[in-house]
Amino acid sequence: TIRLADVRKSYGDYDVLKGIDATVARGEVVVICGPSGSGKSTLIRTVNRLEEINSGSIFFEGQDVHAPMSGRDLNRLRSRIGFVFQSFNLFPHLSAVDNVAMSPIRVKGVPAAEAREKALKLLDRVGLREKAESYPAQLSGGQQQRVAIARALAMEPPVMLFDEPTSALDPEMVGEVLSVMKSLAAEGMTMMCVTHEMGFARDVADRIWFIDGGQIIETATPEDFFKNPKHPRAQRFLADLR
Ligand code: ATP
Ligand code: MG
Secondary structure, three states: OEEEEEEEEEEOOEEEEEEEEEEEOOOOEEEEEOOOOOOHHHHHHHHOOOOOOOEEEEEEOOEEOOOOOOHHHHHHHHHOEEEEOOOOOOOOOOOHHHHHHHHHHHHHOOOHHHHHHHHHHHHHHOOOHHHOOOOHHHOOHHHHHHHHHHHHHOOOOOEEEEEOOOOOOOHHHHHHHHHHHHHHHHOOOEEEEEOOOHHHHHHHOOEEEEEEOOEEEEEEOHHHHHHOOOOHHHHHHHHHHO
């Protein structure tokens, strides 16, 4: 589904991504972890072209993500790749249901009534049916993040990207967001998740990519990664978590 080949990216003369080669298969859940500043966010943002790359290529379902394309084609591409950020980025002036319904109406031309109906189903799925008419400011962080997930799902993307979706949340709200992500994974969604939640990684990931200094220096199943990390830097990273 997603294939990265020798992806390189620098800011000025600072190399952030130093040749990333990796594949995410359909239905696979990849957890990306590694130290702060190692390039995790940059990497995941290149996949839906929120960041440009300097060289290499990224293919999403056969399409070259970084090929020259019109703004319209780029929007169409992005609408097929759900993205959930650390900060929830909901539209403050729209209710939960309108946040979720907006893109299908605006981008896909879905009739408003139909989009709202589907939005209510999605809010139900993330456990927020009763908050449909609430505005973001009236919701907790965990609730806002679940609305953000529902909003991404409204476009029916075959892939979801998450960049530390729980790290801005109070601890008691982390679980509700992880459990939504867990159920998505169980339904077969292809996912790339940057997260420090190692319990989630252990339970849900098919593969872990450990990134350090702009390179993926280890990929492993969670069993192997947690029991028997091979790279010294991965060993140190795990030791520091304990
Ligand atoms: P964290 O765990 O703290 O979120 P990260 O692994 O996501 O870290 P990135 O945000 O990808 O790291 O950043 C990788 C490196 O690139 C960092 O050294 C960062 O300072 C640098 N960087 C990121 N964005 C920019 C930018 N717009 N201009 C210059 N340098 C940048
Ligand atoms: Mg980051």
